[in-house]
Amino acid sequence: MQAPxxxxxxxxxxxxxxxxxxxxxxxxxxxxxxxxxxxxxxxxWAREHVLLDVARTLRISSNAADRLVKCKxxxxxxxxxxxxxxxxxxxxxxxxxxxxxxxxVGGGQVLMEVGETKMELRAGIPGTIIEVIANxxxxxxxxxALIQGVWGNGRIDSGLLVNIAEKADGLLTLGKLDISLRGSxxxxxxxxxAETLEAAADLPVRGLILSSIFPSLLPKARxxxxxIMVTDGFGSLPMNSAAFKLLSTNAKRDVTVNAxxxxxxxxxxxxxxIPLPISASPPAPREVETFAPGLQIRMRRPPxxxxxxxxxxxxxxxxxxxxxxxxxxxxxxxxxGETVIAPLVNLEVVG
Amino acid sequence: MPSSLVDGNSLxxxxxxxxxTRAVFFDVIEGEYRFVASxxxxxxxxxxxxxxxxxxxxxxxxLQKVLGKTLxxxxxxxxxxxxxxxxxxxxxxxxxxxxxxxxxVIVGLLKDVSLESARRLTESTYTRIVxxxxxxxxxxxxxxxxxxxxLRPDLVVITGxxxxxxxxxxxxxxxxxxxxxxxxxxxxxxAVLFAGNEKMEAEVKTLVGELxxxxxxxxxxxxxxxxEDIDPAERELARMMINIRKRQIKGVDLLxxxxxxxxxxxxxxxxxMVRFLAKVYGSKKGIxxxxxxxxxxxxxxxxxxxxxxxxxxxxxxxxxxPGLLNYTSLEEILRWSSxxxxxxxxxxxxxxxxxxPSTIAAxxxxxxxxxxxxxxxxxxxxQSARRDFPQNIASLKPNLTPLFEPILxxxxxxxxxxxxxxxxxxxxxxxxPVGVTTIIxxxxxxxxxxGAAASQNNILPVQVLESGAFxxxxxxxxxxxxxxYGVPILKAKLSYENGAEARVxxxxxTLETLxxxxxxxxxxxxxxxxxADVGFGPGRSGTIPVSGGALGVVFDGRGRPxxxxxxxxxxxxxxxxxxxxxxxx
Numbered sequence: 001m002q003a004p005x006x007x008x009x010x011x012x013x014x015x016x017x018x019x020x021x022x023x024x025x026x027x028x029x030x031x032x033x034x035x036x037x038x039x040x041x042x043x044x045w046a047r048e049h050v051l052l053d054v055a056r057t058l059r060i061s062s063n064a065a066d067r068l069v070k071c072k073x074x075x076x077x078x079x080x081x082x083x084x085x086x087x088x089x090x091x092x093x094x095x096x097x098x099x100x101x102x103x104x105v106g107g108g109q110v111l112m113e114v115g116e117t118k119m120e121l122r123a124g125i126p127g128t129i130i131e132v133i134a135n136x137x138x139x140x141x142x143x144x145a146l147i148q149g150v151w152g153n154g155r156i157d158s159g160l161l162v163n164i165a166e167k168a169d170g171l172l173t174l175g176k177l178d179i180s181l182r183g184s185x186x187x188x189x190x191x192x193x194a195e196t197l198e199a200a201a202d203l204p205v206r207g208l209i210l211s212s213i214f215p216s217l218l219p220k221a222r223x224x225x226x227x228i229m230v231t232d233g234f235g236s237l238p239m240n241s242a243a244f245k246l247l248s249t250n251a252k253r254d255v256t257v258n259a260x261x262x263x264x265x266x267x268x269x270x271x272x273x274i275p276l277p278i279s280a281s282p283p284a285p286r287e288v289e290t291f292a293p294g295l296q297i298r299m300r301r302p303p304x305x306x307x308x309x310x311x312x313x314x315x316x317x318x319x320x321x322x323x324x325x326x327x328x329x330x331x332x333x334x335x336x337g338e339t340v341i342a343p344l345v346n347l348e349v350v351g
Numbered sequence: 352m353p354s355s356l357v358d359g360n361s362l363x364x365x366x367x368x369x370x371x372t373r374a375v376f377f378d379v380i381e382g383e384y385r386f387v388a389s390x391x392x393x394x395x396x397x398x399x400x401x402x403x404x405x406x407x408x409x410x411x412x413x414l415q416k417v418l419g420k421t422l423x424x425x426x427x428x429x430x431x432x433x434x435x436x437x438x439x440x441x442x443x444x445x446x447x448x449x450x451x452x453x454x455x456v457i458v459g460l461l462k463d464v465s466l467e468s469a470r471r472l473t474e475s476t477y478t479r480i481v482x483x484x485x486x487x488x489x490x491x492x493x494x495x496x497x498x499x500x501x502l503r504p505d506l507v508v509i510t511g512x513x514x515x516x517x518x519x520x521x522x523x524x525x526x527x528x529x530x531x532x533x534x535x536x537x538x539x540x541x542a543v544l545f546a547g548n549e550k551m552e553a554e555v556k557t558l559v560g561e562l563x564x565x566x567x568x569x570x571x572x573x574x575x576x577x578x579e580d581i582d583p584a585e586r587e588l589a590r591m592m593i594n595i596r597k598r599q600i601k602g603v604d605l606l607x608x609x610x611x612x613x614x615x616x617x618x619x620x621x622x623x624m625v626r627f628l629a630k631v632y633g634s635k636k637g638i639x640x641x642x643x644x645x646x647x648x649x650x651x652x653x654x655x656x657x658x659x660x661x662x663x664x665x666x667x668x669x670x671x672x673p674g675l676l677n678y679t680s681l682e683e684i685l686r687w688s689s690x691x692x693x694x695x696x697x698x699x700x701x702x703x704x705x706x707x708p709s710t711i712a713a714x715x716x717x718x719x720x721x722x723x724x725x726x727x728x729x730x731x732x733x734q735s736a737r738r739d740f741p742q743n744i745a746s747l748k749p750n751l752t753p754l755f756e757p758i759l760x761x762x763x764x765x766x767x768x769x770x771x772x773x774x775x776x777x778x779x780x781x782x783x784p785v786g787v788t789t790i791i792x793x794x795x796x797x798x799x800x801x802g803a804a805a806s807q808n809n810i811l812p813v814q815v816l817e818s819g820a821f822x823x824x825x826x827x828x829x830x831x832x833x834x835x836y837g838v839p840i841l842k843a844k845l846s847y848e849n850g851a852e853a854r855v856x857x858x859x860x861t862l863e864t865l866x867x868x869x870x871x872x873x874x875x876x877x878x879x880x881x882x883a884d885v886g887f888g889p890g891r892s893g894t895i896p897v898s899g900g901a902l903g904v905v906f907d908g909r910g911r912p913x914x915x916x917x918x919x920x921x922x923x924x925x926x927x928x929x930x931x932x933x934x935x936x
Contacts, residue, residue, distance in 0.1 A: 235699030267398025
């Protein structure tokens, strides 16, 4: 049976595609070195539109109104510019209510986009541009440690990794945050209150790597301007030992947290990347595995949720579980030495 | 059945679910179609595969191992038709429920008329209504445009206007749709279904036609103010869903090609089968099918010529689970639990399970949580579906579940046949059937596949249904009565075919069973006490033939609507007792 894979790897090649949601301008070139905060592409994006009904305002037919419209598609208009003027002794005038661009004219109406904002797409990882995708973005390659999580608040930043979680089940509280952590990416345990998230913003920190978060804190976490990546899930879960070991041994290194929101269909996942010096390109991590003895796994459901283990044997047929359900299963040796039978669907390969 | 009607074609049916893909093989055995075997594999709609054909091939590969028959060639292509060496299959049908929920904007004139029809139509497939545009909408057209641009719907369903009726108002409503589509990048433009005033086809083509990904027309869902006819539009929408999925998920086009265009959304295929059953086996009572899976809760009911299909992703047990709390509270879910579980643990469970929808409960505690969530999800789905059941259908009381015979149940949460008592109690709690009804568990989740197969072969579904491929749990007797706990409400005598008899005195608040094995029949005499009504009238007696099942004849004396004790300790003790009575733990 094919197995889902969660990447927690000490050294690997990392290739990421970064694309604008709509067409724009690509600002990088092939083989260019980029840092995570570099803008690789940008586009302009109108938040609002204004529909001016010339025909109705001037009380004339659509065709007549079209003949009176003075602006053209793509024309940029300042606020107050006259768009159409009626006929007669005291003609009524229609003016652009705000600065904007004309996007459509016809049927006696003018549609303008207003409130344009610039959208910048950042590299998200440090590396080299290996492909430029015209009008949309680029593909970036780097090498280093890769730790993927399960939840992210959509922000990206880089900084020095500081470990303040003494153990994998540590709790991040207000008292643990002090000025010395300013500008750092903090490896913490779980977080249970909104005040701690706000205090981290006030320092400010450059990112939080958490084992788990209370579901009630998710709206607050989404508001934070710094990236928050959760490695294991919701509630009071300790960080899985593979992620904790890798992150804690890389403390004091520069890391990038790309807390992208998890999207099961596109494959986007929040991740922490620790760039490492290499002499030769390491292999890319395997995206697909088949359950087999020797594979390192993580338990995704109770009992032993989050625990790391290795497959001893894949059981033939269906196995009975303590819940009474029957499912394909594997014999798993957990890191605490215990051997358990776990349904395959509750396992994910770590590697 | 004359053998000449069966031409001997084998059929492979593939169901691509949100979590698992199943390949099911049907063939003619001793002159009649039978369900032969099934194989399954994880669905591969998600990254890193992003190609549902891979999961389908894996499921077929596993099916091959069970069948001892080759269905795929060396390049993993389907061998069709059957070859002289025994390999291959003659025909293929596919049902699909995998994929993200389809964001939909509905457009119509009046809130209680065409917009209601649009809602009902949209809820017949895997959609979520993200915006509603109607005559009463207070927003300006540019605000409607901005809303559509922000929401980026996959689908727009437009209704409104009786045939030959209003056209100017609809035209006005179409403008923001056309303009918003124009502003969206071509690959992000929505598909549009127009199911309104049939005289407006040309205008709709002018205003929206070139700007939509695809523009479809169906007969008006409201040909007149008093008449609603959703079925033809449902059929068109089902086909549109497959086309939307083709754009979203790789491999859908290949499976549709393999099936010769016989791919259907799973919910629609289930609805088609229920309509068919209601027509073939129709009685005064309705036929009900409930399916609770990862992607959605699907409730389909057929009543003497009328049918209702509800596909409710908001009550699915997968990635939408945290959203369940928009419709219910943690306390309401936990009232179903036999174990003392805190609201915090339940909240964490809902979020954690949404990360890994395909995982299953390995411990008793986890199963108790999963079953409590499933009960409340199905309860809410049933409440939601009941609002759209036709008027004047057979029922014992207007505010209760109508009379159904039989009730078919499938889906991940219900099809586990290792403990049919668990499944039955879940159904009794959430559906709360009344009167006398047979409960059938679709343990192999065949119903949608038979619905899809019916388009290719209309004999197959009938013969498979009658072949015992479904598990009859038994006959359930649920009196409607008001009484205090422990008060006798019903006496019953079951007369077996061999002349033996068994009796039960049912007390309010309890469950009782009488054994009657699968395949056996008996005569059940019921005497209602204290005004109890099982369909003979309040307090009246009667005798009916009943058929057996895994749990025989089950008497549910817990009252309708089911009211659980407010005292948590007593409630949990009762739930344990009810579980134990039905053979659970």
